[in-house]
Structures are given as C-alpha cells and as structure tokens.
Amino acid sequence: MIASVECSVVSGSVYAPPSKSYTHRAILITALGPGGVVRRPLVSADTRATISASESFGARVFLNDEVKIEGVAGSPRTPEDVINVLNSGTTLRFCSAVAALTDGAVLTGDSSIRTRPNGPLLGCLSELGATAFSIRNNGKAPLVVRGKLKGGTARLNGGVSSQFLSALLIALPLADGESRIVIEGDLKSRPYAEITLDMLADAGAKIDARPQEFLISGSQSYNLRSYTIPGDFSSASYPLAAAAVTGSEVRVKGILPSRQGDSAIIDILKRMGADVSWEREKGDLRIRGGDLKGVDVDASLTPDLVPTIAVLGAVAQGRTVVRNAEHVRHKETDRLHAMAVELSKMGADIKERPDGLVIEGRKLHGADVHGHDDHRIVMALAVAGLVAGKTRIDTAESVDVSYPGFFQEMIRLGADVQLS
Numbered sequence: 001m002i003a004s005v006e007c008s009v010v011s012g013s014v015y016a017p018p019s020k021s022y023t024h025r026a027i028l029i030t031a032l033g034p035g036g037v038v039r040r041p042l043v044s045a046d047t048r049a050t051i052s053a054s055e056s057f058g059a060r061v062f063l064n065d066e067v068k069i070e071g072v073a074g075s076p077r078t079p080e081d082v083i084n085v086l087n088s089g090t091t092l093r094f095c096s097a098v099a100a101l102t103d104g105a106v107l108t109g110d111s112s113i114r115t116r117p118n119g120p121l122l123g124c125l126s127e128l129g130a131t132a133f134s135i136r137n138n139g140k141a142p143l144v145v146r147g148k149l150k151g152g153t154a155r156l157n158g159g160v161s162s163q164f165l166s167a168l169l170i171a172l173p174l175a176d177g178e179s180r181i182v183i184e185g186d187l188k189s190r191p192y193a194e195i196t197l198d199m200l201a202d203a204g205a206k207i208d209a210r211p212q213e214f215l216i217s218g219s220q221s222y223n224l225r226s227y228t229i230p231g232d233f234s235s236a237s238y239p240l241a242a243a244a245v246t247g248s249e250v251r252v253k254g255i256l257p258s259r260q261g262d263s264a265i266i267d268i269l270k271r272m273g274a275d276v277s278w279e280r281e282k283g284d285l286r287i288r289g290g291d292l293k294g295v296d297v298d299a300s301l302t303p304d305l306v307p308t309i310a311v312l313g314a315v316a317q318g319r320t321v322v323r324n325a326e327h328v329r330h331k332e333t334d335r336l337h338a339m340a341v342e343l344s345k346m347g348a349d350i351k352e353r354p355d356g357l358v359i360e361g362r363k364l365h366g367a368d369v370h371g372h373d374d375h376r377i378v379m380a381l382a383v384a385g386l387v388a389g390k391t392r393i394d395t396a397e398s399v400d401v402s403y404p405g406f407f408q409e410m411i412r413l414g415a416d417v418q419l420s
Helices: 020-032 045-056 089-099 119-127 162-174 190-202 233-246 261-272 303-315 326-330 335-345 375-388 396-401 406-412
Strands: 003-005 011-015 035-039 060-063 067-070 105-108 131-134 143-146 152-157 179-184 207-209 213-216 226-228 249-253 275-279 284-288 296-298 319-323 349-353 356-360 391-393 417-419
Touching: 003 375, 011 406, 020 035, 020 045, 020 067, 020 089, 020 162, 020 190, 020 226, 020 233, 045 060, 045 089, 045 396, 089 105, 089 119, 089 143, 089 162, 119 131, 119 143, 119 152, 119 162, 152 162, 162 179, 162 190, 162 213, 190 207, 190 261, 233 249, 233 261, 233 284, 233 303, 233 375, 233 406, 261 275, 261 303, 303 319, 303 326, 303 335, 303 349, 303 356, 303 375, 326 335, 335 349, 335 356, 335 375, 375 391, 375 396, 375 406, 396 406, 406 417
Parallel strands: 011 249, 035 226, 152 179, 296 319
Antiparallel strands: 003 391, 003 417, 035 067, 060 067, 105 143, 131 143, 179 213, 207 213, 249 284, 275 284, 319 356, 349 356
16 A cells, blocks of 8 residues: 655544554453453554454453453463464564463465574573574574463563564463563563563563562462553654654643653653643643754664654754664564665665664655555654655555554645555
C-alpha cells in the first residue's frame, strides 16, 4: 500500500491505542495460568501472533472486544506444528522461552524476523538446561527449542534487547528449579523488563530483582485473572509529533501513568519547545506545537521513539543528537540507517553514527520514500510528510503491526492522506 501525504494542519482529539508491549505480556502470562480476561487489548498483527502461539501451547483464546483465555495452568503442551510468529519479534523471543517448558518446538517468522538476532537468549536457555539453537547456526530464526528448563545460572548480554530478559522472566518461574540471571553490561530498554516484572507480580510470581541480577524460584504458578491494557506512549508519539511539527493543537486521550519508557516523549517535546500538559488521573495529554529547537537525547531506554525523534530533529532549529541507540539497529529493520536514508531523500541534513544520529534542522521537501516494511518507519515518515508535502510512502500497510487505525485517525485529525 502507498500512503501519499500532503502538507496539513492537524487538530482535535484521538485515543491512544492500547499498548502492544502490555498486550503481548498480558495474553501470554494469562495463558500460562488458569486463564482470565485481557481488557482493552491491542488487536494487531503482532498481538495476533502471540494469541496464535498461546493456542499452540494449549490455551483456548476467544477474541471479541476483550480477550478471554482458558489457560494451561503452568503446563504448556508441546506444539503440534511450527510456530509462525509472522513479523513479531516479541512473540518469537517470549515463546522460544516458553517452548523450553515443553518437549520442543520450532519457531520461525517472515523474512524480517529471520534477520533478527537471538543468540543471547538461546545461550541462556541452553545454560539453564534446555536445548536451543538456530537451524542456520547464526542465532536467527528458524529456531529449535527443546525442554525442559531445569534452572541454574545464566549470563545475559544486556546490550541487544531487553526482550531476552523478559522472555526468561516469563518462563523461569514455571521451571522446576531455582534460576539466577546475571546481566552483563548495561541492560538496554530496561523499562520493558520492569513492565514484565510488574505484570508477573500481578500474576503472583515472586522474583528478586536486583540491579544486575534476577533470582527466580521455580515451581511457581500464575493467576492473572483480569488485566486492563494502558494506552501506548510509542504510538501516541506520532499524533503528538504531528501537532508539534505543524504548530497545531491535539489532545491524546487514554494516556495513564505506567512503566513505559517511551513516556519520555513528553519531556523530549517540552525540551524542544512544544507546550505539553498532562492530566495524569484522566489520562489526557494536550500538546500545542510551535518553533522547535534541537535537543540531545539518550535513547538507551526508549528505542521505539528514535524514528519519531529523528523527524522532530529534522524540522527543528539547530542540532539534534540521538545517542546510545545502537540496539535500534536490531528491530524490524536497521532503524538508524533507514531514517538517515529516507529523511535524506526529503532534504534532511542527517548523519548516521554507529550508536545514533546527528541531525541539523532544515526545511524538508516531498519525496518518494521507502517504509522498509516497518510500522514505526512508516508512521514517522508520515509525520514528516505533513510538513514536507508530496510524500509517497510504500509498505504503508505495515502500520497494522502496532497501530491498525493510524492513517484513519490522522485523516480524522485533518491530515491530507490518500491510500492506494
């Protein structure tokens, strides 16, 4: 699908879609217990992959306005077929760890998934008593995982993805023995691991979380009977950025306080000069755009914001620096490279560094750009198109991964967008 974007001014209000990160975790943790209800879930291509994988492990899932689940009560069954996670890296990592509680599974996905690294997770699963390896012996899907996890000590490189840690935290309480995970180096995207810990605690699990290690008792059980998904800051960043770059006013509803690291978008927008106010109890976030100025951003905890920040920096006055973002190269695509290449086509002065971007703000112009089959690249480029005009973005259908109604919501706010 091609999205054609013209210069536009946006205004009005929009509800933030439910959090993808919370939805993945709520579905899987509920499925590993006796069952329950996930309320206000994000129903997208990625979360449907986790629903399908949960069913492969023996859960029964009923999807309507809510997700009702009959769980496996701590005993996932061995899947009868290959688990295809499509484009969902979260599903691949989490369900590889769950597969280590069964007699074995094969997991794979689309062409993008088959380029993403999983070596640190496979190594930890092997250290903890399972058999886990890549068929192509490169740490990438297709993966074969055989149980069962026994426990013990595993060392995890924290510099690639916090999803590896979250996967282990979800599976190990259901293993037979006690486990210890030692983090080597800095843990990137740590807020996502903290979300996992919070939700596991809600389900009744006991994990001793320390700065560089996690102690996990075995033979535990989960009981997440009901969970309501909060609004997603990552997705909210796009309408917020749209208002910021066009000098418009927009209200985003459904944004309640949570552990999401991407709530940093509020502080980033304020530092850039936007007028932002947040009624936390109501979950109402209001922004009025204006003249933006460049800022320095440490993206180690907020990788999903990098495409949005790149667009904000491209239209701001002065220099914007994004640093500590090398882990963003291991997402659906190499997002640092993708944003540098595509924004350059639109006239941006943007330089790629090994761990980030350096951007000098200037006026953008329209161009034909590649969405890289990456939902966050497509949505960020759509925001850029609002000020550049005459922008055509391919692979626009990829927004279904996290924000299925993105273009319809932008049109409702006044964006001049044509889909073909």
